[in-house]
Amino acid sequence: MSKPDYSPIESPVAYEAKWARLWREGRIFEADPIKGKPKFFICVPYSYQNGPLHLGHAFTFTRGDSYARFKRMQGFNVLFPWSWHWTGEAVAGTSERLKRGDPAIVRLLRDIDNVPEELIPRFTDPAFICKYYTGENRKVVDAMGFSVDWRREFYTTDLHPYYSKFIQWQYLRLREKGFVSMGEHPVVWCPACQSATGDHDRLVGEGIVPEEYTLVFFECDGFYLAAGTLRPETVFGATNVWLNPYAEYVLVEYYGKRILVSRKAAEKLMEQKHGINILRPINAKELMGKKCKAPITGSELPILPAGFVDPNVVSGVVFSVPAHAPYDYAALLELQRNITEGMSMYAELLKGLRPISIISVPGYGDFPAVEVVNRMGISGQDDERLEEATREVYSKEFHEGIMKNNCGEYSGLPVRVARDAVKARLISSGLGDVMYDLPSKVVCRCGSECLVKVVKDQWFLTYSDPEWKKKVRMQIMKMNIFPEEARQWFLNVVDWLRDWACTRKTGLGTPLPWDRSWIVETLSDSTIYPALYTISKYMNDGTVKPDQLTLEVFDYVFLGVGDPEKVSKETGIPKSVLESMRDEFLYWYPVDCRISAKELVPNHLTFYIFHHVALFDEGLWPRCIGVNGMVTVEGEKMSKSKGNMIPIKAALAKYGVDATRCTLLLAAEGMDDPDWRDKNAQETRRMLDLFLKIVEEATSSELEACEDRLERWLISKMVKRVKVVTDAMESLKTRTACHEALYGMYNDWKWYVRRRKKLTRSVLTFLDTWVRLLAPFAPFTAEEAWSKLGNGGFVSLARWPDYRPEEVDELAEASEELIARLLGDLREIIEVTERKPIRAHVYTSSAWKLKVLSIILGFDLKDVMKEPGIVIKESLKVFPDKRKEIPSIVKKIVEHISSFPSEISRNVLLELASQEKKVYDEAKSFLESEIGCPFHIWAEDEPGIYDPMGKSRHALPLRPGIFVEINP
Template sequence: MAELNFKAIEEKWQKRWLEEKVFEPQRDPRKPKFYITVAFPYLSGHLHVGHARTYTIPDVIARFKRMQGYNVLFPMGWHITGAPIVGIAERIKNRDPKTIWIYRDVYKVPEEILWTFEDPVNIVKYFMRAAKETFIRAGFSVDWSREFHTTSLFPPFSKFIEWQFIRLKEMGYIVKGAHRVRWDPVVGTPLGDHDLMEGEDVPILEYVLIKFELREDGEVIYLPAATLRPETVYGVTNMWVNPEAIYVKAKIRRGDREETWIISREAAYKLSFQDREIEILEEFKGEKLIGKYVRNLVTGDEVIILPAEFVDPDNATGVVMSVPAHAPFDHVALEDLKRETEILLKYDIDPRVVEEISYISLIKLEGYGEFPAVEEVEKLGIKSQKDREKLEQATKTIYKAEYHKGIFKVEPYAGKPVQEVKELIAKELQEKGIAEIMYEFAEKNVISRFGNRAVIKIIHDQWFIDYGNPEWKAKAKEALDQMTIYPESRRAQFEAVIEWLDKKACARKVGLGTPLPWDPEWVIESLSDSTIYMAYYTISRHINKLREEDKLDPEKLTPEFFDYIFREGFSEAKEKELAEKTGIPAEIIHEMKEEFEYWYPLDWRCSAKDLIPNHLTFFIFNHVALFRREHWPRGIAVNGFGTLEGQKMSKSKGNVLNFIDAIEENGADVVRLYIMSLAEHDSDFDWRRKEVGKLRKQVERFYELVSEFASYEAKEGIELKSIDRWMLHRLNKSIEGTTKALEEFRTRTAVQWAFYTIMNDLRWYLRRTEGRDDAAKRYVLRTLADVWVRLMAPFTPHICEELWEKLGGEGFVSLAKWPEPRKEWWNEALEIGEEFIKSLIEDIKEIVEVAKIENPKRAYIYTAPEWKWRVVEVVAEKRDFKAAMAELMKDEEIRKHGKEVAKIVQRLIKERAFDVKRIDEEKVLREAKEFIEKELGLEIVINPKEDKGGKKKQAMPLKPAVYVE
C-alpha cells in the first residue's frame, strides 16, 4: 500500500467540517447539552507540543460526547491582555538580539513581518491567525462562530469585562489599598503569573529583620539580621557578614522614623521598593565589620561579627544572626573557623574568642538533646560548609521538626509550642521597634517578560481583587465541594489555594487590556479578565453576527444588559426595554438569554496544572460571586506538561517544537494520538520523534486494515466459531474500557483500549483464523471495522472520516453513534479459554528451551481432574484454610487425596488465587488443537491414558501438565 497522504485527507475533511458547520451547535432543548472549554491561549508566540496536550484533551472529550448524542459546545477565543506582548514589541524595537532570534529562528516569523512587531497589535494579529490555523489543522471541533479576543481592541468583550468589574466592586470584592506585589522595576508595573518569563512558582517569603545595635563614635547604627525564625533571637552567639560583599551605611526613613542601618548594597536597592526611603551614606566591603561587637537588643548580649562566605548579599539584608544550637549552617561555619584560625588572625580576632563561644539551647525537641543542629550534622556526617546539599537537608529537617513539634524553653514563653512562640515574638519585636518586615523571593530567578529581574514592591492606591474575603472564600469552597475534579488528587491543592489566596493586584498602567471603568488610567490585567469569559461564549455568536451586519454599538452594552442575560430571570418587558437602549432587537436579546440558560452551567473547564494557583481557582471565585447557584461550574480537568526529548521546553534555548511543525512533520492524527497515549491526567509527557515515527506506521496499518475490511459484508445470522465470538467479546471489552476512560478524562487508558488493545486482539484473531476465508470471519472483521473507526474517531478524526466513507457510513463519523457493548457478544469463558491457549503455547516453548530438547516431536497435555476444580472453587468461596478444608473433607472423592489437598489449598490461599472461572479445558484444547500444532510444529496429544514422565498429577485448573518428547 502506498504511503498514506495524511495532509490531503486532513485538508479534505477540515474543509467539509467548516463548509457544513458541523461543530456549530444550535440550542436544542430536545437534546442533552455538554459544554466544555479550555483556557484560551496567550498569544505571544506559536503554540508548542506542550500546548497541544492541553487543547487536544477537551477536543477528544467533545468529540466523544457529541457521538454519545450530546449537543456539544466547544468554543475558542484568544487572550492578548497584559504586559508581555508590549514588552516583546519594545525589545524588537530596541533590536534585542535574543528576542529577534526567538521570533525569527524559533518561531520562524518572516523578516518583513517581524519588524512590524514594533507595534504590539501586529504581534497579536499575527499569532491569532497562526493559532487559528493550527487549531483547524489539528482537527479541533471548535465552534468558530463564537470566536473573540480580549482587550479594548474587541469592544463587546471589553464591555463584558467592565460589567464584571463594576459588579465585583459593588459587592466589595474589589478594593484599593497597599499590598506587596511582584514588580518590574524598569518598566514600572506589577507582574502577574503570566507576566513572568521565569519564576512563576517562586513564593514570597516574609523575613523578620531583627535590629542589632552597633555604637560607633556615639552614633547608633543598626545591623538588621534577616530571619524566618524570630524566636531563635534568644540563642544568638555571633553575627555573620560576607567579608567580600559590598555593604552600605544608609539612612532609612519609614514614616516618621529615621535610623542608620548597615545592609548589603543589594538589600538597600530592594528595600527602596518596600515603603522605605533609602539614602546611601557610604559603601564598603564587609571585611570592615569583622571583629566588631553588636548588642542583641532582646537579650542584652554583646556578640561578635564573624566572616562567612555562605552569607549571600543578594538574599534579604546580607546580615545573618548565628544560632548554632538550632541552625546547622551556623554550627558548621563556627567549626570551620575553629580549624581555620588563619582567617581569624587576618582580622585580628583571637581564636580563643571563637573557641569559647557557648551554644544556647532554646527548644526541647523529642529525639534530640540540648543542641539538635549539632546532632543532625553529626548524623549526616557533614564535615564542612562545602557539604552544602547535606546542610540544606539538615536545615530543613531541624527547622520543620522544631516548628511542628518543638517546645520553647526560654521565659516568658517557656512551655509553649514553637509555632505559637514564633508569632508572639515577631509581633512583640515589631511593636517595640526592634524588628521590621522585609519581603524577599525564595529564589532569585524571577524574571519579567520584559527581561528584567523582578523585585517585591509595596504598592499604595493599587486596585485589588480581595480573594481573602471570608464570605467569598466560603462560597468558593462550597462550589468546589460540589464539583468533580480530575484527577481527584488535585482537590486538596484547590482547597489549599482557596485557603491562602488573599488580595491580588488586578490592574496596572502598562500593557493591553480593558480600562478599569471607574479609573481608566488603570488597565485590567490578564489573570483578572479571564475568569468568566465562558459565559460570554454563550452569547458571542449573536454578538459576532450583529457586528458583521454593522448592527451593534458596543457602547450601548451596559451593565444592565449583561445583568439581564447572566443574572436575572426571563422578562419580555425587560427585553423590550433593553432593545430600545441597545438597538439590539428584543427577539435577539431573548435568544441570547435562552442560549446562556441552555448552555450554563459549564460542564468542564480544562487546563494545565500550573493554573491551579491562579486562573482555575479565580474561575471558581468569580463564578460564585456573579452567577446564581444553578450556574456554578460542574467540573475541572487538569493536565500535565510536556518535555521534548527528555528536556524542558524553552524558547529562549531554542528547545521548542511548534505544534504546527509537529503536524506538518507527522500529520495531525498521529500527533493527536501520540500525545493522548503518553500520559494520564496531570502526569507529564515526553515528546520523542523516534516514537512518533513508530506510531505513524501503526496508524497507517490501522488505515490499511480497516480499508481492507470495508469490502467485506457483515451479514447477520451467520454461525460463528468460538474464536469469532471471542473477537466480538474482546471488542465489547474495548468499547466498555474506552467509554469508561473517556468519561473520566483518562485519555491514555482510552487510547490503550481503543487502539492498542484492539490491534493486539486483531493480530491474535488473524493468527488464529489464518487460512480461513469464510462468511463468519468476514462478518467479524467488517463488524470490527465499523466499531473500531467510531472508537478511534475522537483521537484520529480525519482518517476515521475517510474510513467511514469507505465503510459506507452515513454522514460524518464525527456525528455517528458512539458504539455500545452488545449483550449477546459477552462471553467471559471464551476469553479465559484463549488466555489458556496462549499461556499453554508459551509454556511448551519454555519447556523446550529450558530442557534443551532437540527436534521435539510431540507434546502430551494433561488437564486437571474434576476434584481439583472443586478444590479451587471452594477456596475461592471460603478464602480461609480451615473453612475450605472443612468443606472439602465432606467430599468422599476429595478425601482420597488428603495431604495433596491440604498443600493445594495452602498454595492457593498464599497466592490469593480466588478469581478462577471454570472452563471445559479439554474441549477448548481439542477445538484449538490444529492451531497449537501449527504454532509449535509439534503433534499435540490431549489427555492420553498413559502418564508420560509422571506429569499427570501436576495438572491444575488452567495450568495443564505438559510432557514434551
C-alpha cells in the same frame, strides 16, 4: 480579523484535509441550544498568542477534543468553543527587545518560530504579534480536527470590540461585592527599567522572591540602630549589636524617629516606605563600645565592630544571639580568640559576652547553636557549613522550640507563635518594622541589580477572604476532578492562596474600569470567559453591536437581574434577542468540563472556581475539571532555549494529524507527564495505516455468514472493549481509552484472523464498532474508514456503541483461552526438545477428575487454597478407590484453576471442562497449521489410546496431557 495565508498546514495524509473541509462545509460542530436535548459544554484554557502552538498545547487540546467528540457521539449537544489570549506583558517585552535591536530575539522569531523575515519588523507592534500568531494558530487548530464551533471565537484585551466590556462588567461587580481591594505589595524591582522583574526577565536569580525581615530598633543616643532579622523573638537572647566599622552608615528620618542603617539599606527602604529621608552619614566607629537599649527587654547591650556584617544585606545592622544562631556564635568565638589591634579596646566587652539561652528544643541542650557549631567542628565565621548548621537550628527551633521562662509574657509559647507576636508588638509600639530584601542577588535582563520595591496602590483580588474560600472549598468537594489526586492539590492551593495583585501598568489588556491607568492582569481577566462563549455568536454575527453591551445587558444575561423590556429600550437590542441570550447562557451553563495542564492548578484553574463562585448562582458553578501532565520530548523538558520545542505544525507535517493526536494520547494520562517520542509517533502512524488496510481488505472480500464459537468470541471481546473504552472515557482516562480502542481491538482482530483463515460477516459488525471507538481519537482515519465501510454522513456524528452485556459469551472466551494455553504449552515443549515434531497427541482428562473439579468448585476457592483437606475428604467419599491419586490431583487442579481469571464463573469453567475435547477437536486444523504436524486428540480413558509415554495420567480438567513425537 485579517488572516493572510503565510504558509499552509501540510499533512502527508491526503484524506485529512478532505475531512476537515467536509466538516467545515457541513458546519457540523456548530452548536445551538436544542430544547430537551442534554447539553455538554467543554472547554480548554485559551493559549497566549506569543508563539506557535506546540505539542504541549496539542496534548491538552486533543484530550479536550476527544472528550467532546465522545460526548457528542453519546448523544449530547456538545459545545466546544475556542478563543485566544492576548493579555500580558511578555509580547510587549518582545516588541521592546526588537526595538532595541536585540539579535537574540530576531534569531528566535526567524529560526525557532519560523516567522517570515519580512514580517519581523512589524513585530515591534505587540498587537501585530498576537494577530499574526492567532492567524497561524487558528489554521493549526482547524487542521488538528478539533470540533470547534468557530462562530463563538474571540480574543482578549481592549483591542477586541467586546471582550473588554465583559471584563469591565466583571470587575465592577466583583468590586461591588467586596472582592477587589487596594493594598501594597513587595516585588522584585529593576531600578533601571522601572518595572517589576519577573523570573523570565532575569539574568541571575531565577526563583528568588522577596523575603520579609523584621527591623528591631535598639535605642542609642536618641536614635535607633535598626537591626534586621528573620527571628524577632530572639531579641530576648541578644547579647550585643554588631556594626561593620568599614561600612557606610546613615541616619534616616523615619516616621518621627531617626534610625541608623547602612547607606545601601537606606536606599532600599526608600523604595519600600513613604516619606523617609536620609539625614546624614554616621561614622560607625564612633559608636563602638557604646551601649544601646533593646526593645521589650530593655537590656543594655554593647555596640561592637564586626567585619562580617555585610552592609548590602538587609539593614547592615545585626543583633547577636550566640545561643541560637550558629553564625553569631561562630563570629563571637573567632573574635574572642584573636582580638586584633583595632579591637583591643573592646577586649573586655567581648570577653564578657556569654550566650543567653531563651529557647528549649527537644534533643538539644541550652545552647543549640553552640552545640551544632562544636559538633560540626566549625571554627570560624567563614566556614561554609554554617549554612547547614543554621538551617538545622532554625528549623528545629521553629517547629519544636518553646520560649523559656526568661521571655516575659512570651514564656511557654511555641517559637512560631512567639515570632509573630513579638513582631506585631515591635511594630505597634514603634520599635520595629518590616523590611523586605532578596535572599540572593537578582540581576535584570538589562544588567542592573534588582531590589525590592513595595508597589503602592496596587489592586488585589481578596482570595484570602475566609468566606469566599469556604464556598470554593465546598465546590471543590462537590465537583468531579480527574484525576482524583488533583482534588487534594486544589484544596491545598485554596488554603495557601493569598490576595492576588490583579493589575499591571504595562502590556496588553483591559483597563480597570474605575482607574484606567491600570490594566487587569493576565490571570485575572481569564476566569469566567466561558460564560462569554454562550453569547459571543450574537456579537460576532452582528445581531448585537459591541457598544450596545451595557452593564445592564450583562447583568440580565448572566445574573438574571433587571427587566429585559427596560434594557431593550436603553440599548436598542430587541427584547427577544436579550431573552434568547439569557436562555442560551442558561442552556449551556454551567461548564461541564474544563481540561488543562497541571501547571494551571495553583493559579488559573483555582481562580476560575473562585470567580464563578463570586459572581454566579450556585447552580452555574463549574462541574468538572480534568488535569493532565506536561509534555516532554524524548525525556527532556520542552523549551525554546533547548531547541526541542516541537510546533504542532511540524508534527503534523511529519506524521499527520491522527498519528500526532494518538501518540500524545497514548503517552500518559492522569497527572503523569507524557513523553513525545519520534519512534512512538512512527509506530502510531503505521498502526493507523494498518487499520485502514484492514478495513479495505474486509470491504473488498466476499464475506460469508458464520455462527460458531469463534464468531461469538469475536463479538464478545468487542463488547467488552466497548465497556472498557467507555468507562475509561467517562473518567477522562484518555490513554487507556485510546489504547484499548486502537491496540486492544487490534489484538482481538489479530487472534481472530489467525484462527479464522477466511473473513466472515461478523467482521463488519466488529469493524463498525472499531471505527466508532476510534472516532474520538483519530477522527480523520475514522471518517475515512466509515465511508469505506459504505456509510454516509459522518462517524463524528454517529452513535457511540452501547455496551450490550447480553452479547458477552464467557464460554466462547474461555474456550479460546484454552486453545491459546494449549498452543503455548506445545510451543514450550517443542522448544525445549529442540527438534521438529512429527505428531502431537493431546489427552483430555477422564470423567472422575471432572467430578473432582466440580467438588472443588463447590467451595470458595480461597478456602480451598488455605485448607485443601476439605476437598480431599469430600472427593474421597465419592471415589474411595482413588485414595492414592486424589490428594495430589486435588492440589494440582486447585492450583491450575486459580490461574484462570477470577471473573470466569465456576459454571463456565465446569461447562468448558465438559466440552474440552470438543473445543480441541474444533481447533484441530488451526493447531496443526500452527505447530506444523498432525494432531491426535484422545480422552484419557479412551480404549485403544496411543500413549507410549504415559502422559494421559497427567491430564487435568482444562489442562490436557501432551505427548509430542519428535524425530529422533
